[in-house]
Amino acid sequence: MVSMAVTNDTETLVSKVDVGTALMDDHRLDDIVTIGKPLVDNACLSMRNVNVFYGDKQAIFDVNIDVGANEVIAMIGPSGCGKSTFLRSINRMNDTVESCRVSGELLLEGADIYDPAMDVVELRARIGMVFQKPNPFPKSIYDNVAYGPRLHGLASKRAELDEIVETSLVKAGLWAEVKDRLLQPGTGLSGGQQQRLCIARTIAISPEVILMDEPCSALDPIATARIEELIAELSQNYTIAIVTHSMQQAARVSSRTAYFHLGRLVEVNDTEKVFTMPDHALTEAYITGRFG
Amino acid sequence: MSNEAEVKTIDLVRKTLVRRNRAERRFRLYGLASIFFGLACVVVLFTDIISKGHGAFFQSYIELDIHYDAQVLGLDAGYTSADLRAANFEALVKQSLRNKFPDVSGRKEKRDMYRLISPGGAYHLQDRIAENPGLLGSNETLWLLASDDVDTYFKSIDSSEGAFTGKVSEKQQLYVAQLIAEGVIEKQFNRAFFSSGDSREPELAGIGGAAMGSLYTLIITILLSFPIGVSAAIYLEEFAPRNRWTDLIEVNVNNLAAVPSIIFGLLGLAIFINFFGVPRSVPIVGGLVLTLMTLPTIIISSRAAIKSVPPSIREAAMGMGASKVQVVMQHVLPLAMPGMLTGGIIGMAQALGETAPLLMIGMVAFIVDIPGGISDPATVLPVQIFLWSDSPERAFVEKTSAAIMVLLAFLIIMNTAAVLLRKRLETRW
16 A cells, blocks of 8 residues: 555656656656765664665665664655655564565664564564554553553552653643543543653653654644644653654754655755755755645 | 526536435435335234244143042052152043043043143152152142143134134033133143253143253354354454465355355264264254354454454554564454454354254254253254144144244344443444
């Protein structure tokens, strides 16, 4: 299904470009080399020559990028450009897609993520993920947050667990709203609250990295603003990679921005630079709304 | 666009609107009509069965004065308990009847008179003496079971279609008239219908044995088919790779669901009885065959239930670092359980009503004893209905309908349970 989406987008994009600007004359797609500063010194995640395939279809081409410790990096790009696919290969969520194949080197603090010896359970305890649609378990708010700690045996006593749940909810900015109804179902909360509950659930196991896949695309502007504030607070303790469709959001929350185009990483630069003086013509075309 | 054109457009829309609304009403009417037709059929079925079968819940009894006379029983002075069991209790009944109708003489008349009372009457006296040997020599007034012919005649005596005489002779009709006049014949609730096994005598036959047989068979079926079916569904949905083999399995599972059930009976006969040597006519082999038959139903409904669990829940759990088994056990299974249970209960209801495969494995035998376990010869409710519907005695007609009523009641209870369970366990997300 994903590969289908990629195909369709390629067609529409190419035709758009043919009719519109002559961008493609200057930049042959298979020629793209990432420009800007994709690599950093204090890398928490470093990815080299990453290729992702769905069956015969290649979705990601030779991506090289680092994510620094305690950094918020935003990944933007038109629909079907592969940013979500790339994000999901960082915590191996793509393992469940049978036809999906990842090659290249992905390192978390120097450890190979795709090493057969790497336990995917451990990996996902270190790299948490927040999804596009809020997906709390159909359980109580308490059980939702306590799920991870219970799963990984982080608390031996009830009191410890209570404390983890409270701290996580406080960090996610949800404690004040739900402290009186911890035993009510998490699915009964509003959309924004549910997403913050999912964030609380993720940080309850203290991951090093949090991946966010368009976390606000199903939320209203007020709920979005709360999540964005939250991301800013969380960046003090966590490394965050966020995929977003909203360029304003990328501009507000991230320190660096990566622009993906048809499976290729076109440009990575400081967010301010990307949105004011992008180096690459494709980036400029995207942020000025010529396609996307 | 000019104003005129706009008016025209809306007129066109209105014109089609009338037609569309009419089509909609017509369509709703079709739906209602088919529902009413279905309901009417159900009502006809139920009225027919209930009107035929309600009589079986009552049975005619005749009140007689019994004198437990050792001499009539054929007991000597130093009788043992074995003698007591073998004593001629029929003679006691006959003597009471002779006392009741002192004018009857002649062999034929006497034989007609004796036939008023069922053989069950003598068994009843035997039971009383076995319980309390001190009764010997005393007098007692007892309600004894009337024979099936008398019972049918007595039940039909007030019916609008006129009394059904059948094998009841004119003399016997006179005797019954006399009994009615004296008020010593009446219909009593037929407890034996629920507690006793099959019998050649309709007035003694009951569904107790068949119901126990059905119970044991269903226990075997549910214990085998639910775990196997659910495990197969979980494996196929969650763990199996998608390739030609799993496609083949899927096609075959769907195919098996449509295979005529008698084929499963033949399979059971060939494999379980002939190859593995499981005894025939017992609930074990019945349960095994019905397991084969219900497995596809359970697998298909369980797979549908698993499929309906939103993938976001799986992703959430996996993103938290749950292993595949944990995702399935902690999230998928609880959310899919209502659907699985519904499928299971519907499968069980199907198994409860199944006759054909059981004919093949010998559960169609005439079995008087109530089975005491899964390895005792037994029959099941639908097969009992089949057997009774084949019997020539008129009195079995109402027994057949009554057994159908009991079977329907069980089916309704099970299907209601399925609906309630689903409502109760359903989690909304």
